[in-house]
Amino acid sequence: xxxxxxxxxxxxxxxxxxxxxxxxxxxxxxxxxxxxxxxxxxxxxxxxxxxxxxxxxxxxxxxxxxxxxxxxxxxxxxxxxxxxxxxxxxxxxxxxxxxxxxxxxxxxxxxxxxxxxxxxxxxxxxxxxxxxxxxxxxxxxxxxxxxxxxxxxxxxxxxxxxxxxxxxxxxxxxxxxxxxxxxxxxxxxxxxxxxxxxxxxxxxxxxxxxxxxxxxxxxxxxxxxxxxxxxxxxxxxxxxxxxxxxxxxxxxxxxxxxxxxxxxxxxxxxxxxxxxxxxxxxxxxxxxxxxxxxxxxxxxxxxxxxxxxxxxxxxxxxxxxxxxxxxxxxxxxxxxxxxxxxxxxx
Amino acid sequence: xxxxxxxxxxxxxxxxxxxxxxxxxxxxxxxxxxxxxxxxxxxxxxxxxxxxxxxxxxxxxxxxxxxxxxxxxxxxxxxxxxxxxxxxxxxxxxxxxxxxxxxxxxxxxxxxxxxxxxxxxxxxxxxxxxxxxxxxxxxxxxxxxxxxxxxxxxxxxxxxxxxxxxxxxxxxxxxxxxxxxxxxxxxxxxxxxxxxxxxxxxxxxxxxxxxxxxxxxxxxxxxxxxxxxxxxxxxxxxxxxxxxxxxxxxxxxxxxxxxxxxxxxxxxxxxxxxxxxxxxxxxxxxxxxxxxxxxxxxxxxxxxxxxxxxxxxxxxxxxxxxxxxxxxxxxxxxxxxxxxxxxxxx
Numbered sequence: 001x002x003x004x005x006x007x008x009x010x011x012x013x014x015x016x017x018x019x020x021x022x023x024x025x026x027x028x029x030x031x032x033x034x035x036x037x038x039x040x041x042x043x044x045x046x047x048x049x050x051x052x053x054x055x056x057x058x059x060x061x062x063x064x065x066x067x068x069x070x071x072x073x074x075x076x077x078x079x080x081x082x083x084x085x086x087x088x089x090x091x092x093x094x095x096x097x098x099x100x101x102x103x104x105x106x107x108x109x110x111x112x113x114x115x116x117x118x119x120x121x122x123x124x125x126x127x128x129x130x131x132x133x134x135x136x137x138x139x140x141x142x143x144x145x146x147x148x149x150x151x152x153x154x155x156x157x158x159x160x161x162x163x164x165x166x167x168x169x170x171x172x173x174x175x176x177x178x179x180x181x182x183x184x185x186x187x188x189x190x191x192x193x194x195x196x197x198x199x200x201x202x203x204x205x206x207x208x209x210x211x212x213x214x215x216x217x218x219x220x221x222x223x224x225x226x227x228x229x230x231x232x233x234x235x236x237x238x239x240x241x242x243x244x245x246x247x248x249x250x251x252x253x254x255x256x257x258x259x260x261x262x263x264x265x266x267x268x269x270x271x272x273x274x275x276x277x278x279x280x281x282x283x284x285x286x287x288x289x290x291x292x293x294x295x296x297x298x299x300x301x302x303x304x305x306x307x308x309x310x311x312x313x314x315x316x317x318x319x320x321x322x323x324x325x326x327x328x329x330x331x332x333x334x335x336x337x338x339x340x341x342x343x344x345x346x
Numbered sequence: 347x348x349x350x351x352x353x354x355x356x357x358x359x360x361x362x363x364x365x366x367x368x369x370x371x372x373x374x375x376x377x378x379x380x381x382x383x384x385x386x387x388x389x390x391x392x393x394x395x396x397x398x399x400x401x402x403x404x405x406x407x408x409x410x411x412x413x414x415x416x417x418x419x420x421x422x423x424x425x426x427x428x429x430x431x432x433x434x435x436x437x438x439x440x441x442x443x444x445x446x447x448x449x450x451x452x453x454x455x456x457x458x459x460x461x462x463x464x465x466x467x468x469x470x471x472x473x474x475x476x477x478x479x480x481x482x483x484x485x486x487x488x489x490x491x492x493x494x495x496x497x498x499x500x501x502x503x504x505x506x507x508x509x510x511x512x513x514x515x516x517x518x519x520x521x522x523x524x525x526x527x528x529x530x531x532x533x534x535x536x537x538x539x540x541x542x543x544x545x546x547x548x549x550x551x552x553x554x555x556x557x558x559x560x561x562x563x564x565x566x567x568x569x570x571x572x573x574x575x576x577x578x579x580x581x582x583x584x585x586x587x588x589x590x591x592x593x594x595x596x597x598x599x600x601x602x603x604x605x606x607x608x609x610x611x612x613x614x615x616x617x618x619x620x621x622x623x624x625x626x627x628x629x630x631x632x633x634x635x636x637x638x639x640x641x642x643x644x645x646x647x648x649x650x651x652x653x654x655x656x657x658x659x660x661x662x663x664x665x666x667x668x669x670x671x672x673x674x675x676x677x678x679x680x681x682x683x684x685x686x687x688x689x690x691x692x
Contacts, residue, residue, distance in 0.1 A: 026472070026497075027465040047455060048489050057491035059456050061510070062410040068491055070458040070506055074498040109393060110405050112416040114504050119373040126372070143394050145403035145414055151372075152420040153500055158460050160416055160506035164407070 050171065053250070055100040055235060058169045067163035069100040075155035083197050084212045086128025091213055093129070093157045094136035096237070098216035099287040101163035103235035105170040105225025107218060108142040110162040116152035129157060140218055166225035170233040170291070175251035179231050179292040179318040182301070184220040185311055187240060188276070189265030191283020207267055214287040220310055224291055229301040233291040239284035244324055247292065257281075257316035258327040292318055396517065399596070401446040401581060404515045413509035415446040421501035429543050430558045432474025437559055439475070439503045440482035442583070444562035445633040447509035449581035451516040451571025453564060454488040456508040462498035475503065486564055512571035516579040516637070521597035525577050525638040525664040528647070530566040531657055533586060534622070535611030537629020553613055560633040566656055570637055575647040579637040585630035590670055593638065603627075603662035604673040638664055 045051075049065065050058035056067040073079055073093050084092070094111070101108045113133055117126060126149075134144050142161070193211030196203035217235070224230040232251055234243045244255055259277055268276045293301045298314075305312045316327070391397075395411065396404035402413040419425055419439050430438070440457070447454045459479055463472060472495075480490050488507070539557030542549035563581070570576040578597055580589045590601055605623055614622045639647045644660075651658045662673070 024469050025465070026463060026467050026469060045489065046487070048491055051489070051491050052493065057456070057458075059489075059491060059508070061407040061412055061508075064408040064410065066407055066412075066508075068456060068458055068506075068508065070460045070492060070504070071494050072460050072462060072496050072502075072504065074462055074496055076499070077497050110403070110414060112403075112414055112506055114416045114418050114506075116418060116420055116502060117372060119371070121372045123370050123372060141392070143391065143397070143405075145394055145397050145405060146416060147398065148417050150418050150420055151423050152502065153422070154498065156418075156462060156498065156502055156504075158416070158418065158502075158504040160414075160458055160460075162405070162407075162412075162414065162508070 050169070054172050055103040056106070056163065056169070058104070058165070065165050065169065067101055067104050067106045067165055067169060068160070069097055069163070070158065070160040071097045071100070072156060072158040080197075081125075081155075083208075085132070086125045087132030087135070088212055089157070090129040090132025090134075091136040093159050094133050094140075094142075095214045095216045095287065097159040097161045098136075098140055098142070098218060099214070099235040099237065101161055102216045102218045102221035103170065103233050103289055104163070104165060105167065105221045105230075105233065106163040106165040107222065108137070108140050108161045108163045111137050111142050111144045112160040113144060113147040114150070114158040114160075115147070116150045116154070116156040116158075118153060118155070119151050121155070133159075140216070166222050167228065168225070170221070170224060170230055172232055172234050172247045172250035174230075175232040175247055175253050175292040175318045176294065177253055177318050177320045179294050180298055180314050181244070181255055181257065181290070181292055181316040181318060182312050182314055183236070183240070183263065183288055183290050184217050184313075185286065185288040186263045186265040187236075187281075187286055187288065188268045188279035188283050190214060190285040190287070191239075191279040192265060192267045194283075194285065203267065210265065211285060214285065216287060217289045219308065220289045220312070223304055223308055223310060224289070224301075227300055227304045229293055229297045229304065230291040231294050233289055236286045236288045236290055237284060239282045240290065241281045241324055242284070243290055247290065248318075248322065248324060251292075251318075252322075254319040254321045255316055255324045256319050256327055257324065260327075261313060261315045263311070263313040263315075396515070400518050401449040402452070402509065402515070404450070404511070411511050411515065413447055413450050413452045413511055413515060414506070415443055415509070416504065416506040417443045417446070418502060418504040426543075427471075427501075429554075431478075432471045433478030433481070434558055435503070436475040436478025436480075437482040439505050440479050440486075440488075441560045441562045441633065443505040443507045444482075444486055444488070444564060445560070445581040445583065447507055448562045448564045448567035449516065449579050449635055450509070450511060451513065451567045451576075451579065452509040452511040453568065454483070454486050454507045454509045457483050457488050457490045458506040459490060459493040460496075460504040460506075461493070462496045462500070462502040462504075464499060464501070465497050467501070479505075486562070512568050513574065514571070516567070516570060516576055518578055518580050518593045518596035520576075521578040521593055521599050521638040521664045522640065523599055523664050523666045525640050526644055526660050527590070527601055527603065527636070527638055527662040527664060528658050528660055529582070529586070529609065529634055529636050530563050531632065531634040532609045532611040533582075533627075533632055533634065534614045534625035534629050536560060536631040536633070537585075537625040538611060538613045540629075540631070549613065556611065557631060560631065562633060563635045565654065566635045566658070569650055569654055569656060570635070570647075573646055573650045575639055575643045575650065576637040577640050579635055582632045582634045582636055583630060585628040586636065587627045587670055588630070589636055593636065594664075594668065594670060597638075597664075598668075600665040600667045601662055601670045602665050602673055603670065606673075607659060607661045609657070609659040609661075
């Protein structure tokens with residue numbers, strides 16, 4: 001039985017016909033290793049503005065652009081029943097998907113919910129999941145329009161959201177050297193909460209809420225899209241370093257982060273510095289947004305964030321070259337940079 | 347470990363707040379029992395033309411209508427690795443979802459593929475699934491635009507398709523007394539093939555293809571939508587009696603089927619009559635379309651089917667009242683009517 005793993009959304013890259021290494025297992029080469037081996041197949045491009053590889057796909061339906069994203073929560077991998085109520089889990093299933101819509105600067109409109117449940121499952125659990133999901137979706141103006149229920153050995157909750165962008169969808173690939181790196185909200189609260197649930201750390205049940213009940217930053221994504229202030233954006237699911245790494249690779253740039261500027265979640269403030277940094281930079285699942293702002297648009301961003309009472313923090317700069325560096329550190333600490341979570345490696 | 351179960355797509359009905367019986371298990375009340383207990387939650391309707399309960403949801407994006415559907419294949423529930431290649435499985439995963447788009451009279455445009463795989467999974471399997479899926483999608487002009495890969499104890503393949511209707515989407519609810527009941531293609535081939543795979547029956551590997559590699563009848567759905575000939579439609583996933591039952595309930599009508607007119611698949615012709623009927627009426631997974639045609643449009647339907655070389659067969663009539671009857675039978679045979687497949691009951 002796998003131990004708890006935090007959730008991550010992996011863009012599935014189309015696969016080439018390469019056979020070398022086909023006998024390897026996912027745990028041997030890892031999820032990222034697998035992705036690196038994949039090559040694009042010939043996929044029809046009609047109506048596809050942005051395919052596999054960002055938080056959402058962008059497609060066209062007539063004149064409208066649509067955002068499409070899918071993600072799954074697996075029992076004992078992404079969640080444990082001991083950790084939350086079924087309704088809480090339903091809420092989480094919506095939020096982690098809506099976060100991908102937020103990162104593209106859109107609003108979720110339509111949801112599909114596919115549940116696999118054991119034959120012995122209590123109806124109350126199923127009802128609770130759907131109720132929590134629908135309530136969270138409704139709060140965001142999103143309608144559950146379809147779904148599927150199948151029997152299976154373990155619980156699995158798979159969600160697809162269809163969203164609409166406010167203006168031009170935000171991508172990972174637009175960051176340029178000199179842009180400022182920002183995050184919304186605070187960092188490390190979810191990782192701190194997860195460690196409490198895993199009994200690796202003491203804390204109150206309230207402190208686990210950031211992990212159990214994340215909220216998609218649809219407000220931040222809407223602001224970025226409407227004000228056209230961001231050059232790139234991503235949601236913080238894997239961890240700041242890992243997710244910033246996705247932006248840097250997609251944009252062919254590097255980044256310099258100032259640890260002194262990081263907006264640590266309150267529970268982290270009493271921790272030792274290295275521990276605090278590890279949780280904030282590598283912890284993941286905060287579902288805040290990370291985005292880059294060209295120097296000429298910093299004022300616009302800061303003013304619109306203030307006007308909307310949204311907390312955003314400048315944590316560093318985009319640089320030429322590759323790699324992510326920490327200011328004041330000649331080379332990255334392995335504790336901090338262990339954040340590139342990979343499902344298939346332990 | 348559950349034994350093999352054939353695939354079925356279950357429209358997930360929104361859940362009310364009823365608590366009575368929440369401690370019951372899915373296996374006790376069954377999937378349909380669960381659905382009957384569900385009541386609609388207050389779901390935002392903006393842009394939703396048709397919500398939960400048909401083969402697809404119908405939503406609006408600007409002036410365009412979109413069809414949305416999702417379905418999952420679970421290892422040892424819907425498929426066994428011994429039965430087909432990974433690419434064959436990927437092809438099947440696309441087809442069973444595309445069939446829902448076909449039943450609404452549309453074409454699949456964009457696909458999302460979410461895979462749960464064990465950590466020990468061989469890369470070749472994953473590649474094969476995606477390759478088969480993409481190939482089948484491409485053949486239908488559909489693009490894989492996103493996906494997700496998660497670790498889990500068992501394989502699970504969850505698919506979401508976004509489609510576009512040719513004209514007004516076909517629904518289950520439009521059948522009227524006096525309409526003719528039609529099916530496309532032949533019946534029972536998939537059930538016959540499944541029984542070979544389960545070693546309940548002898549037959550050639552070729553005869554299992556109808557089960558392992560169904561093809562969505564996108565051609566039939568397009569014809570029905572373009573010629574505006576059908577009053578209702580559904581795809582044959584659960585079995586003819588069960589699926590016709592869905593149409594009858596949604597349309598508040600009954601039906602009279604003439605067993606003499608059923609287009610039996612060739613392998614069924616050498617079977618005893620009862621066995622043949624059971625497979626054709628209750629077997630399921632043929633993924634042909636069942637549709638109803640008002641008397642005034644029968645000629646149009648027959649002519650357009652002939653012009654497109656599509657085999658369609660008139661198998662009975664829609665009647666007043668409720669229930670499905672077989673011509674020549676005073677009451678339904680339990681063998682025949684055991685077709686209402688329910689995942690959660692054995």
